[in-house]
Amino acid sequence: MIKAKSGDTLVKNRHQNLGLSDEVVLSMYESMLKARRVDERLWLLNRAGKIPFVVSCQGQEAAQVGAAFGLNREKDYVAPYYRDFGFVFAWGMTVKEMMLNNFAKAEDPSSAGRQMPGHFSYRKLRMLSHSSPVTTQNPHAVGIALAAKIKGDDLVSFVDFGEGSSNQGDFHEAANFAAVHKLPVIFMCENNQYAISVGLKHQLACAHVSDRAVGYGMFGKSFDGNDPLAAYAAVKEAADRAHRGEGPTLLEANCYRLMPHTSDDNDMTYRTKQEVDEAKKHDGVLTFAAYLRSVGVLTEEREKQMEDQVRKEIDEATDYAENAPFADPDSVLRYVYEEKN
Amino acid sequence: MIKAKSGDTLVKNRHQNLGLSDEVVLSMYESMLKARRVDERLWLLNRAGKIPFVVSCQGQEAAQVGAAFGLNREKDYVAPYYRDFGFVFAWGMTVKEMMLNNFAKAEDPSSAGRQMPGHFSYRKLRMLSHSSPVTTQNPHAVGIALAAKIKGDDLVSFVDFGEGSSNQGDFHEAANFAAVHKLPVIFMCENNQYAISVGLKHQLACAHVSDRAVGYGMFGKSFDGNDPLAAYAAVKEAADRAHRGEGPTLLEANCYRLMPHTSDDNDMTYRTKQEVDEAKKHDGVLTFAAYLRSVGVLTEEREKQMEDQVRKEIDEATDYAENAPFADPDSVLRYVYEEKN
Amino acid sequence: MPVLSYIEAVTQALDEEMSRDENVFVLGEDVGKRGGVFQATKGLYDKYGENRVIDTPLAESAIAGVGIGAAMYGMRPVAEMQFSDFMLPAANQIISEAAKTRYRSNNDWSVPMTIRAPFGGGVHGGLYHSQSMEAIFANVPGLKIVIPSTPYDVKGLLKASIRDNDPVIFFEHKRAYRLIKGEVPVDDYTIPLGKADVKRDGTDVTVITYGLMVHYAMQAADKLAVEGISTHILDLRTVYPLDKEAIIDAARKTGKVLLLTEDTKEGSVISEAAAIIAENCLFDLDAPIRRLAAPDAPAMPYAGPLEQAFMVKPEQVENEIRDLAEF
Amino acid sequence: MPVLSYIEAVTQALDEEMSRDENVFVLGEDVGKRGGVFQATKGLYDKYGENRVIDTPLAESAIAGVGIGAAMYGMRPVAEMQFSDFMLPAANQIISEAAKTRYRSNNDWSVPMTIRAPFGGGVHGGLYHSQSMEAIFANVPGLKIVIPSTPYDVKGLLKASIRDNDPVIFFEHKRAYRLIKGEVPVDDYTIPLGKADVKRDGTDVTVITYGLMVHYAMQAADKLAVEGISTHILDLRTVYPLDKEAIIDAARKTGKVLLLTEDTKEGSVISEAAAIIAENCLFDLDAPIRRLAAPDAPAMPYAGPLEQAFMVKPEQVENEIRDLAEF
Numbered sequence A, B: 001m002i003k004a005k006s007g008d009t010l011v012k013n014r015h016q017n018l019g020l021s022d023e024v025v026l027s028m029y030e031s032m033l034k035a036r037r038v039d040e041r042l043w044l045l046n047r048a049g050k051i052p053f054v055v056s057c058q059g060q061e062a063a064q065v066g067a068a069f070g071l072n073r074e075k076d077y078v079a080p081y082y083r084d085f086g087f088v089f090a091w092g093m094t095v096k097e098m099m100l101n102n103f104a105k106a107e108d109p110s111s112a113g114r115q116m117p118g119h120f121s122y123r124k125l126r127m128l129s130h131s132s133p134v135t136t137q138n139p140h141a142v143g144i145a146l147a148a149k150i151k152g153d154d155l156v157s158f159v160d161f162g163e164g165s166s167n168q169g170d171f172h173e174a175a176n177f178a179a180v181h182k183l184p185v186i187f188m189c190e191n192n193q194y195a196i197s198v199g200l201k202h203q204l205a206c207a208h209v210s211d212r213a214v215g216y217g218m219f220g221k222s223f224d225g226n227d228p229l230a231a232y233a234a235v236k237e238a239a240d241r242a243h244r245g246e247g248p249t250l251l252e253a254n255c256y257r258l259m260p261h262t263s264d265d266n267d268m269t270y271r272t273k274q275e276v277d278e279a280k281k282h283d284g285v286l287t288f289a290a291y292l293r294s295v296g297v298l299t300e301e302r303e304k305q306m307e308d309q310v311r312k313e314i315d316e317a318t319d320y321a322e323n324a325p326f327a328d329p330d331s332v333l334r335y336v337y338e339e340k341n
Numbered sequence C, D: 001m002p003v004l005s006y007i008e009a010v011t012q013a014l015d016e017e018m019s020r021d022e023n024v025f026v027l028g029e030d031v032g033k034r035g036g037v038f039q040a041t042k043g044l045y046d047k048y049g050e051n052r053v054i055d056t057p058l059a060e061s062a063i064a065g066v067g068i069g070a071a072m073y074g075m076r077p078v079a080e081m082q083f084s085d086f087m088l089p090a091a092n093q094i095i096s097e098a099a100k101t102r103y104r105s106n107n108d109w110s111v112p113m114t115i116r117a118p119f120g121g122g123v124h125g126g127l128y129h130s131q132s133m134e135a136i137f138a139n140v141p142g143l144k145i146v147i148p149s150t151p152y153d154v155k156g157l158l159k160a161s162i163r164d165n166d167p168v169i170f171f172e173h174k175r176a177y178r179l180i181k182g183e184v185p186v187d188d189y190t191i192p193l194g195k196a197d198v199k200r201d202g203t204d205v206t207v208i209t210y211g212l213m214v215h216y217a218m219q220a221a222d223k224l225a226v227e228g229i230s231t232h233i234l235d236l237r238t239v240y241p242l243d244k245e246a247i248i249d250a251a252r253k254t255g256k257v258l259l260l261t262e263d264t265k266e267g268s269v270i271s272e273a274a275a276i277i278a279e280n281c282l283f284d285l286d287a288p289i290r291r292l293a294a295p296d297a298p299a300m301p302y303a304g305p306l307e308q309a310f311m312v313k314p315e316q317v318e319n320e321i322r323d324l325a326e327f
């Protein structure tokens, strides 16, 4: 496992060792920053009574963005889950689209406001439709890979889910199916230590979700989820395996959910502020910025420019989304079945 | 793993090393023989048109009987599956009851003829009610263990299932639940290499079902399912762990299904006679008898006496069951809900 | 008599049953320390400990299946499904196992388990936090499905469900949780399962309904009374198996029947009520049966105006009753 | 025209669709080498290879869920559930996912998948190999549920289901597999989903039914014709969403309606048919609606005499029609 940034000079140029240019890692950082700043804005909007609900990505951006960069963003199919802000930004969703999603407006590309925020879907981007019952997306991702195999299309199917969700039957059935049929699937668990209020120890008794890989005869790996480069490397390796016909991989990103489960949750009923504060020290957005600064890639000027740009984008997107129309109420009757004309 | 009988003199007295008396291993053998002979009779009855359906245990008796002897037959709770003839005989079901079950008569203790044969259930014997959808019994066994833990009762909950069934979501959810709550459950997979027509390689991609244990943080072990002593030792060890509060165990008995899936199946459409013949060489009923003979425990006289006794029991039971009445047709309306008087 | 909210009545019933019978225990997601995402099990973890208020892994089939096993051992598990929308992974355990265990074992084994699940719309929950799931299960002999409308009924019916020796699905309306308040006796009482309840006596039009819609009907009845229209309201309370006699009586009472549900229409439990009426009291009717329900679309959208458009509205109830009265 | 058995029509439809469209593929338990436990996929593995006739692990939720993913990619998966009784582990994938994908993505994604499942009793299958499962799903907008009664309908409806751009559950009556034979055109034809079919024209009594019961009704009608009773028989063919117009027309035709299913009664699809009639043509009826169904008990026992007692019997159908005619 690659260690996150330390003071050691040896960690310098880690991204170059991975074959990533300075511009690419800056672009990674930009996606992470976007996700973080959008998330922060959503909480403000929620508290201001402008949106009824927030589900948060904070603490998981690094793993998400690193993973997206490890894939082929022109070809691969992805099934991100509700916390995957970083992933969907890196994958091509715009801040405006994200805000339309959170304001549940007609132009929301995921569902035109039918679903709760964070239930991403975007056919144009080969992003599967996500629902609320957890882990149902895992077999879908396997189905994409099976279909691609039948058609002879060389691509990777990627799916994200939480560690609590890894205890659902669908996790097991999907992983087993993919392994038996040696399908090009990457299962990535974003282990943020909690499933709402239930901590890891009450969810599973193995050390790492990736320990489950052996039971499917597939490759498994756990990595530092605060480090986008670790995520990139792990996903890239899994994708390479998949392309070589070596079948699926089960990855675990070790991270921490920095915010309450959602805006409906009060996390202080089941964990302490100290614990959260401790975790904040390893916050991937901060540590990656520090790394980029330490290797001279993120200059003060560039950082300010990025922050300004992101803020501007968010401001505009928020304005746009807030003022955009809801879908026509009569539309609730539409698209139950195919509409033939 | 303990090896099944070889010509080596070192294997002599293996049962004594396990603390099993000669009478106990003879009793084991008797249960195995009973299961085998009953099974053989059922096929005859089926071909004679007397019973419409047979599900067979042949090839799995050794693992079943060894397992039952590894448990506390006065206290433990068990959830045997449809092939577990050897298990239920060792557990206290009589041949007569088994025949009543196969003839689906009113006195069948499992369901009074409501369920198909082999769907064992017997509250008196702390044997859970088994249904047709596979693997549903796994969480039930976990529930027994949870209840016992809540009540402070020191017992073990044992459950059997096939290797195909280990790919169902319920396998995963039950195993994980038991492990997280460190419950005294023994999950024993009878890996008979086939799930109807689908061979092991198309069911799972790991080497052994017991490889899945690590993904639950539980103890796992694979053993020779043709050797009742190996089964005994493995189950005993698992039970000891359970009593010591060390939680659940996942066992795999490696055996082979010697007969077609059921009397409705034609196994020659998906496997060869050679393969089956090869497997028959390792038939636990034969190899255990040979072992018992080789250590001088099973004399010719005793063997004959046992065979005669079993045949007599089966004859009588068959007669009885054949002539026993079906349940009253009006009874189909009964026991949908509790009947209060 | 103390006034409790609908959810407080849930908590009180659980608390009283747990203290009354040590075999009663609670299991589910976040029911422990967190007291449930709606706080239905609030305080129980502190009072009864982690052995009897069990935070399970995120796996509904295991919650139901482990509950079944515990029930077979002689316990009375009360399993919480965090949202009724999420009970489908447990459909096999509920329908194939819990519902059939007594029957298939010829009365040897039984499953005295209660499955609690918040259901219903109008809470900005979107497609998967708003559904009515009762119709999926309301054709499975061996199950009982209870849906209370008032805090009084909640307490009495939940206690009866927990004490029942067969599996009961107990759907709680999540919008009613804090919206609906009412008097709840401090003493121990149960309300028999399988019995509908006349919530209002009337002579012109009969409304047969359950859950939150009972309150919509009551409000409409109040308004219509001013216009001189007298509404009879039957609260089904148990939606499976239905109380046939009560339905027939209520239909005969006025000869004009509005069947009301917030579920989507086709295949809902009010369809069965319609069938019972069509079979048994066709010639007592003065008007065709009416059904008011949500549209036959997959589920309730999240966006405010769409949710509004999807849900049955109080005015619709009022209009339907008035129309029937004038028929 | 060639005469095929019901199951041969299944195989022929699959074969023709697979050769017509390379996106069609089959997956399920034992569908490959074994050709399915009923032999519905017989010969397809040899003809199309293991890439398009896929033996899956024993895991129904994966079969449905993987099928959904493949359908989203643009394939037309035909998933076999070995027995309809075993599709419940897949209930969540079917109801929460397949049924709602188009709606929840606002028409961006769709799931053109067919799920085939043998259902029905009278085969000595006991509690879990005899059930009618349609009622569980016949309240889920987004799904279509098709149940053919004749080999002709099997072929035309299965082809239409496979070509449909939404998820279809296709229930095949396992007792009809070999029992029912009929003429099946060699050419390519489809039968529109959602349309009921008048299987016999009559004037005295209307029977509305589906599946094997269509044949029971036809036999009864033949017998009763001798007595001078003329029976009108509507085969629902699609049991969700129901063909309302056809039901209303059929009810009006004779004014006397027998609703017939082999499913347990309460909450069955004929309850919805009753509701439609009660809503729409109450004043056209000359007799109360009748329903003939299995008892409200968990499922059909295995023992011969008990199975017999549980199942709807041809004589019962006859008697009900006669009673209605004489009403």
Ligand SMILES: Cc1ncc(C[n+]2csc(CCOP(=O)(O)OP(=O)(O)O)c2C)c(N)n1
Residues within 6 Å of the ligand: A083, A132, A133, A134, A161, A162, A163, A164, A165, A166, A190, A192, A194, A195, A196, A257, C029, C058, C060, C082, C086, C089
């Ligand atoms: C099947 C199902 N059960 C319950 C829920 C309610 N629920 C939503 S998120 C969640 C916790 C998920 O935890 P985890 O998988 O660790 O993901 P995280 O939210 O921590 O990212 C629960 C229980 C659900 N959405 N689906």
Ligand SMILES: Cc1ncc(C[n+]2csc(CCOP(=O)(O)OP(=O)(O)O)c2C)c(N)n1
Residues within 6 Å of the ligand: B083, B132, B133, B134, B161, B162, B163, B164, B165, B166, B190, B192, B194, B195, B196, B257, D029, D058, D060, D082, D086, D089
């Ligand atoms: C949920 C479910 N799906 C399908 C079936 C049909 N079926 C009965 S036994 C069987 C194979 C079981 O294989 P395995 O678990 O290996 O047990 P074995 O019969 O080999 O002992 C199948 C597919 C079933 N009973 N339950």
Ligand SMILES: [Mg+2]
Residues within 6 Å of the ligand: A162, A163, A164, A190, A191, A192, A193, A194, A195, A196
């Ligand atoms: Mg988590």
Ligand SMILES: [Mg+2]
Residues within 6 Å of the ligand: B162, B163, B164, B190, B191, B192, B193, B194, B195, B196
């Ligand atoms: Mg097997």
